Amino acid sequence: xxxxxxxxxxxxxxxxxxxxxxxxxxxxxxxxxxxxxxxxxxxxxxxxxxxxxxxxxxxxxxxxxxxxxxxxxxxxxxxxxxxxxxxxxxxxxxxxxxxxxxxxxxxxxxxxxxxxxxxxxxxxxxxxxxxxxxxxxxxxxxxxxxxxxxxxxxxxxxxxxxxxxxxxxxxxxxxxxxxxxxxxxxxxxxxxxxxxxxxxxxxxxxxxxxxxxxxxxxxxxxxxxxxxxxxxxxxxxxxxxxxxxxxxxxxxxxxxxxxxxxxxxxxxxxxxxxxxxxxxxxxxxxxxxxxxxxxxxxxxxxxxxxxxxxxxxxxxxxxxxxxxxxxxxxxxxxxxxxxxxxxxxxxxxxxxxxxxxxxxxxxxxxxxxxxxxxxxxxxxxxxxxxxxxxxxxxxxxxxxxxxx
Amino acid sequence: xxxxxxxxxxxxxxxxxxxxxxxxxxxxxxxxxxxxxxxxxxxxxxxxxxxxxxxxxxxxxxxxxxxxxxxxxxxxxxxxxxxxxxxxxxxxxxxxxxxxxxxxxxxxxxxxxxxxxxxxxxxxxxxxxxxxxxxxxxxxxxxxxxxxxxxxxxxxxxxxxxxxxxxxxxxxxxxxxxxxxxxxxxxxxxxxxxxxxxxxxxxxxxxxxxxxxxxxxxxxxxxxxxxxxxxxxxxxxxxxxxxxxxxxxxxxxxxxxxxxxxxxxxxxxxxxxxxxxxxxxxxxxxxxxxxxxxxxxxxxxxxxxxxxxxxxxxxxxxxxxxxxxxxxxxxxxxxxxxxxxxxxxxxxxxxxxxxxxxxxxxxxxxxxxxxxxxxxxxxxxxxxxxxxxxxxxxxxxxxxxxxx
Numbered sequence: 001x002x003x004x005x006x007x008x009x010x011x012x013x014x015x016x017x018x019x020x021x022x023x024x025x026x027x028x029x030x031x032x033x034x035x036x037x038x039x040x041x042x043x044x045x046x047x048x049x050x051x052x053x054x055x056x057x058x059x060x061x062x063x064x065x066x067x068x069x070x071x072x073x074x075x076x077x078x079x080x081x082x083x084x085x086x087x088x089x090x091x092x093x094x095x096x097x098x099x100x101x102x103x104x105x106x107x108x109x110x111x112x113x114x115x116x117x118x119x120x121x122x123x124x125x126x127x128x129x130x131x132x133x134x135x136x137x138x139x140x141x142x143x144x145x146x147x148x149x150x151x152x153x154x155x156x157x158x159x160x161x162x163x164x165x166x167x168x169x170x171x172x173x174x175x176x177x178x179x180x181x182x183x184x185x186x187x188x189x190x191x192x193x194x195x196x197x198x199x200x201x202x203x204x205x206x207x208x209x210x211x212x213x214x215x216x217x218x219x220x221x222x223x224x225x226x227x228x229x230x231x232x233x234x235x236x237x238x239x240x241x242x243x244x245x246x247x248x249x250x251x252x253x254x255x256x257x258x259x260x261x262x263x264x265x266x267x268x269x270x271x272x273x274x275x276x277x278x279x280x281x282x283x284x285x286x287x288x289x290x291x292x293x294x295x296x297x298x299x300x301x302x303x304x305x306x307x308x309x310x311x312x313x314x315x316x317x318x319x320x321x322x323x324x325x326x327x328x329x330x331x332x333x334x335x336x337x338x339x340x341x342x343x344x345x346x347x348x349x350x351x352x353x354x355x356x357x358x359x360x361x362x363x364x365x366x367x368x369x370x371x372x373x374x375x376x377x378x379x380x381x382x383x384x385x386x387x388x389x390x391x392x393x394x395x396x397x398x399x400x401x402x403x404x
Numbered sequence: 405x406x407x408x409x410x411x412x413x414x415x416x417x418x419x420x421x422x423x424x425x426x427x428x429x430x431x432x433x434x435x436x437x438x439x440x441x442x443x444x445x446x447x448x449x450x451x452x453x454x455x456x457x458x459x460x461x462x463x464x465x466x467x468x469x470x471x472x473x474x475x476x477x478x479x480x481x482x483x484x485x486x487x488x489x490x491x492x493x494x495x496x497x498x499x500x501x502x503x504x505x506x507x508x509x510x511x512x513x514x515x516x517x518x519x520x521x522x523x524x525x526x527x528x529x530x531x532x533x534x535x536x537x538x539x540x541x542x543x544x545x546x547x548x549x550x551x552x553x554x555x556x557x558x559x560x561x562x563x564x565x566x567x568x569x570x571x572x573x574x575x576x577x578x579x580x581x582x583x584x585x586x587x588x589x590x591x592x593x594x595x596x597x598x599x600x601x602x603x604x605x606x607x608x609x610x611x612x613x614x615x616x617x618x619x620x621x622x623x624x625x626x627x628x629x630x631x632x633x634x635x636x637x638x639x640x641x642x643x644x645x646x647x648x649x650x651x652x653x654x655x656x657x658x659x660x661x662x663x664x665x666x667x668x669x670x671x672x673x674x675x676x677x678x679x680x681x682x683x684x685x686x687x688x689x690x691x692x693x694x695x696x697x698x699x700x701x702x703x704x705x706x707x708x709x710x711x712x713x714x715x716x717x718x719x720x721x722x723x724x725x726x727x728x729x730x731x732x733x734x735x736x737x738x739x740x741x742x743x744x745x746x747x748x749x750x751x752x753x754x755x756x757x758x759x760x761x762x763x764x765x766x767x768x769x770x771x772x773x774x775x776x777x778x779x780x781x782x783x784x785x786x787x788x789x790x791x792x793x794x795x796x797x798x799x800x801x802x803x804x805x806x807x808x
Contacts, residue, residue, distance in 0.1 A: 050728030050736045079721050081737070081757040114721020115758040226725050303707070304803055311804030317483050317518020321630050324454030332454045333485070353485040354519040393797045399708055400715030 001256050004170075006159030007141030008033055011170040012195040012237040016140050017133035018147030021126025023074030023112070023119070028147035030126035032095065033191055034068035034134055038105065039233040041066040042204035044211045046228035052078035054108045055227060057088040061107055063200070066233055069107040069191060070095045070127055071148050072118075073176070077110040078226040080117050087118040094124050098131040109189050109229050111150055111176060145174040148189055151398055152176050156267040162256045164249050165241040169196045171253075173232075173260040177218075177268025188215060190230040190264055196253060197236035198243040205245065206254050207232050214261035217293065217386040218269040219301040232257070269300075269387035270370075274394030279309055281319075281373040284383035291328040292377070292384035298326030299373060300388025309371055310390035314339060314362035316348040319373060334378040341368035351378070405660050408574075410563030411545030412437055415574040416599035416641040420544045421537035422551030425530025427478030427516070427523070432551035434530035436499065437595055438472035438538055442509065443637040445470040446608035448615045450632035456482035458512045459631060461492040465511055467604070470637055473511040473595060474499050474531055475552050476522075477580070481514040482630040484521050491522040498528050502535040513593050513633050515554055515580060549578040552593055555802055556580050560671040566660045568653050569645040573600045575657075577636075577664040581622075581672025592619060594634040594668055600657060601640035602647040609649065610658050611636050618665035621697065621790040622673040623705040636661070673704075673791035674774075678798030683713055685723075685777040688787035695732040696781070696788035702730030703777060704792030713775055714794035718743060718766035720752040723777060738782040745772035755782070 009016050013036040023029040043062040045055050054077055070091055077084050092106035099106070110118075134140065145155040159172035175190040198206075211230060236242075243249045270278040281299045286292035299305060302322035308315035316337050323330065333352035338345055343364045347355050365371075413420050417440040427433040447466040449459050458481055474495055481488050496510035503510070514522075538544065549559040563576035579594035602610075615634060640646075647653050674682040685703045690696035703709060706726035712719035720741050727734065737756035742749055747768050751759050769775075 048725065048728040049732075049734070050724050076721070079724055079736070079753070079756070079758060114719070114725060115753065117758070226721075226728060303799075307800050307803030310800065313804065315518070317480070317630075320454050320483055321452065321518060324452040324630060328453075330453070332483070349483070349519065352483070354483060354521070391800055391803075393800050395707075396711050396714065396795055396797050396800060399711030399795075400717065 001259065002161045004159050004161055006172050007138065007145060007157035008172050008174050008191060008193045009136050009138065009141035010159045010172045011193045013037060013235050014193045015134040015136040016144035017130045017135060018143030019126060019129045019133055021129060022122045023072055028143065029072060029074045030130050031071045031144035031147035032068055032127065032130040032134065033144060033193060034099065035233060035235040037235045037237060038065035038067055039235045040198060040200040040203050041231060041233050042200060042207040043229065043231045044207055046225055048226050050079065050226045052076050052110060052227040053080055053084035053088040054110045055229060056085060058107050058109065058229060061104055062231065064104050066107055067099055067101045067105045068095060069109060069231060071109045071189065072123065072126065073148055073150050074112040075110060075116055075118055076112045076114050076227050077118050079115040083117050087120055090120060091123055091127065094127045095131065098128065107231060111148065111189055111227055114226065148174065148176040150176060151273050152271055154271060156264050158260050158263040160256045160259055162252050164243065164252060167238050167240040169238040169240050170194065171256050171260050173264050175264035175268055177271060188228050188268055190215065192232040192260055194232065194234045195236065195238035196234050196243060197238065197240050198234050198253065202243060202245050202250065203232060203234055206257050210254065210258040210261045214258065214265040217297060217384065218265045219297060219388045266387050269389055272389035273398045274392040275389030276392055277309055277390045278370045279373065279388045279390065280370065281375065281386045282383065283375045283377060285380055286377045286382045287329055287380035289382045289384065291330060292382045294326045294328040295323045295330065295375065295377065296384045296386035298322045300386045303391055306388065306391035309366065310392050312363050312366035314348055314366060320349065330377045331379050336376040336378065338374040339365050340372040340374055341365050341370060343368050405663065406565045408563050408565055410576050411542065411549060411561040412576050412578050412595060412597045413540050413542065413545035414563045414576045415597045417441060417639050418597045419538040419540040420548035421534045421539060422547030423530060423533045423537055425533060426526045427476055432547065433476060433478045434534055435475045435548035435551035436472055436531065436534040436538065437548060437597060438503065439637060439639040441639045441641060442469035442471055443639045444602060444604040444607050445635060445637050446604060446611045447633065447635045448611055450629055452630050454483065454630045456480050456514060456631040457484055457488035457492040458514045459633060460489060462511050462513065462633060465508055466635065468508050470511055471503055471505045471509045472499060473513060473635060475513045475593065476527065476530065477552055477554050478516040479514060479520055479522055480516045480518045480631050481522050483519040487521050491524055494524060495527055495531065498531045499535065502532065511635060515552065515593055515631055518630065552578065552580040554580060555677050556675055558675060560668050562664050562667040564660045564663055566656050568647065568656065571642050571644040573642040573644050574598065575600070575660050575664050577668050579668035579672055581675055592632050592672055596636040596664055598636065598638045599640065599642035600638050600647060601642065601644050602638050602657065606647060606649050606654065607636060607638055610661050614658065614662040614665040618662065618669040621701060621788065622669045623701060623792045670791050673793055676793035677802045678796040679793030680796055681713055681794045682774045683777065683792045683794065684774065685779065685790045686787065687779045687781060689784055690781045690786045691733055691784035693786045693788065695734060696786045698730045698732040699727045699734065699779065700788045700790035702726045704790045707795055710792065710795035713770065714796050716767050716770035718752055718770060724753065734781045735783050740780040740782065742778040743769050744776040744778055745769050745774060747772050
């Protein structure tokens with residue numbers, strides 16, 4: 001697997017664009033991705049009972065051959081009733097007419113404020129501007145990645161190449177994250193393009209598996225969104241022999257797809273609303289894989305622990321406490337805990353007992369942009385990693401007055 | 405039921421005190437409550453797997469006749485291994501020796517920093533000073549309520565009287581809350597005294613029932629503590645006929661006990677770390693009682709919603725979103741939502757559809773110290789109320805550097 005400098009337009013046959021349509025005051029707010037040929041598609045969506053209209057629409061549409069996707073930021077089209085569903089369909093139809101396909105071949109995705117109906121005149125003009133601006137160059141892909149941002153502070157793209165049957169297969173993805181980010185899919189939108197030849201069923205299997213230890217292991221604020229969407233489009237233009245289940249090629253493809261997912265998920269955690277630090281929690285020697293995942297996620301989700309990391313305060317008790325209420329099965333008396341960063345490492349708990357440590361060294365370790373929490377549960381052989389961010393004044397500021 | 409101006413020393417035969425022992429720099433940090441006669445006791449404790457030493461000790465000891473309780477703030481005696489357990493026992497023994505009873509008749513409770521062993525010389529001197537200072541006057545009860553505070557900004561006491569069999573029975577309680585507060589018992593300590601004559605079994609039954617819709621319905625930050633404790637001591641000195649299960653007298657006693665629990669729980673929510681507003685969420689017409697409780701709690705626990713309330717922003721979509729990921733069963737298309745405060749009320753969602761509302765009126769409604777969120781689920785006949793607080797800069801400040 002080769003990591004290259006690319007984005008969603010890098011795989012063969014994909015073009016993209018991003019424009020300012022007027023949903024937001026000044027910033028880019030609409031994007032499209034389009035393939036030359038119809039794609040096999042797969043998707044993973046929010047498990048929130050309250051699903052935004054585009055999620056309801058995509059869950060059905062992703063089973064069809066897909067030519068492209070229309071994405072807007074600034075309005076989530078969530079809690080918008082029957083009108084919201086009609087607006088999602090209408091958006092797809094506007095794009096379909098331009099592309100010469102059917103509405104059922106176009107996916108839509110939205111992120112932004114909840115509970116406001118879509119201004120369809122702006123959307124229509126936006127889709128047309130996006131279509132007109134489509135390009136398969138690097139810059140067009142970057143424009144799209146920029147247009148899907150809400151409170152994100154940087155664009156999130158990743159691209160990798162693998163060899164399958166003598167052909168170069170490229171996978172690329174872009175994502176937006178920031179707020180309402182929580183395990184099991186949050187206001188997180190992720191779009192992955194690939195020129196791989198692979199069936200919808202196998203693609204869905206690979207995506208569902210890849211999401212578990214990537215997007216489902218990040219948390220920014222514990223709020224699971226109404227709009228979470230990860231979609232992958234595969235147009236087959238790499239002309240590789242079709243990737244079948246349970247083969248070496250599948251494993252290669254999965255590894256690449258997982259890299260895309262994990263890289264974008266970690267970027268979303270690092271760019272959590274107001275975040276100044278990325279927190280990576282690594283639990284090992286847990287009784288089961290599930291226990292390891294639950295404990296790792298519970299620690300990166302704890303407000304108290306996140307606030308302590310913001311203050312570079314080695315308040316490790318809050319991590320153990322979060323493991324304790326997570327529902328995971330473990331023995332507190334066996335746990336050891338170490339903080340690690342580029343500034344060094346420090347043991348703070350050993351086999352359930354506090355370690356007397358140098359506060360100055362702890363402060364130095366925790367004054368880094370990436371803090372790793374190593375947790376040895378010492379009661380089994382399973383491990384898991386979760387990612388989150390610190391809780392800061394700016395998180396409160398951003399969310400105290402998001403709509404204005 | 406008569407609400408009177410009293411505290412834990414108001415019921416017959418109880419004395420209390422609160423002193424500065426040196427666990428904290430300047431503030432009062434140790435308290436004791438003592439009864440003239442051995443009491444029937446009952447308790448509810450944290451469900452966190454990681455239980456502080458005093459919780460492990462009390463869960464066993466609460467089944468014995470109890471003469472008093474020693475409480476310290478400043479150190480939680482949690483994650484302190486075997487030594488922590490020995491320290492909890494030793495604390496009880498020091499008090500027992502002064503009182504002329506056995507260690508097994510004394511409860512202990514701690515709150516504060518996790519993972520630091522107790523400075524037993526300070527504890528010993530503190531217990532002795534507390535014992536010496538014991539008084540049954542109002543001020544002594546207030547001293548005790550003050551000494552158990554951590555980041556609390558005000559003392560929390562409540563007292564009520566009922567008539568049973570021609571005798572006046574008094575119940576009073578004090579609590580500390582503030583951080584690490586979450587449903588199912590959080591760093592919340594609550595001590596209730598009563599002169600009622602009631603068996604341990606019936607007392608435990610009443611307490612367990614009273615906690616469900618009071619302390620288990622509040623959330624400050626979603627972090628469930630290692631130390632949560634609610635204890636009630638009944639010394640029988642009101643000389644009422646013993647309260648039996650399933651009688652009118654039991655109902656009267658339960659109502660009084662529930663009032664104590666609810667009042668203190670709401671005070672803990674209102675005094676959440678950094679809080680500027682109390683949020684009360686009232687869900688009605690839910691399919692089951694459990695669904696109503698889960699939805700109400702999920703809304704007051706949502707960081708995004710809490711931050712919106714801090715900013716007086718009527719971002720009601722976040723409330724619906726929190727209901728959606730709560731796990732409760734409901735139909736989003738039927739939900740209606742209204743914000744109510746002393747400044748008026750405003751409908752923001754009606755039968756699943758957004759209501760166009762006046763932002764200025766919404767702002768005025770939300771600029772109050774108590775915000776009520778009325779949620780009509782319209783799919784059943786059960787209701788529940790939960791309490792929480794807004795998420796503010798000060799929450800982050802307090803928790804970013806708690807230990808220093």
